[in-house]
Amino acid sequence: MSTLQRIALLLIIIGAINWGLIGFFQFDLVAALFGGQDAAVARIIYGLVGISGLIALSLLFKPSEEVETEPEKRYS
Template sequence: MSTLRKIALALTIIGALNWGLIGLFRFDLVAAIFGGQTAGLSRLIYTLVGLSGLICLSYFFDRETAGAGANERRNTQTTVGQPNYGTEFAEDPDLDLAYNPSRDEYEKKEEE
């Protein structure tokens, strides 16, 4: 996800929360923070939230983010009846040396 899209999504969420406050409590948080609905900074925030909403519209048409798990569905192979033994026959690491470093000494004594 690009930086622009992350910023747009964050601003859209802020706008949605503000509209939720307006709908539930008749309280406009942006106007309260920045000096009223007609203040220049408030209008700038409203404009940025609106533009962010337009940018987030592109999520509906983007194949990469369309639906939950789209990347998982695209990357999985559909092999019916053919199990994947990709890691089944790999060599296992010898973890005994990691847990028992004295094994080397024991094997040296056996060789002698």
């Protein structure tokens, strides 16, 4: 996984936690921390989370890498 994909995954997790808070408690953490939904910083964060979701689409269609294992070692 590339660094860009890891950053995107981190932002997606932040967005998911924020949506969970909105859904369960009607509390928007990003808006509370950065001055409301219309604040420039909050809008940038919302935008970055959205772009991260698009980047994560590449992970959805990426074939899983096979793990190479060493042959079983036999001790006598």
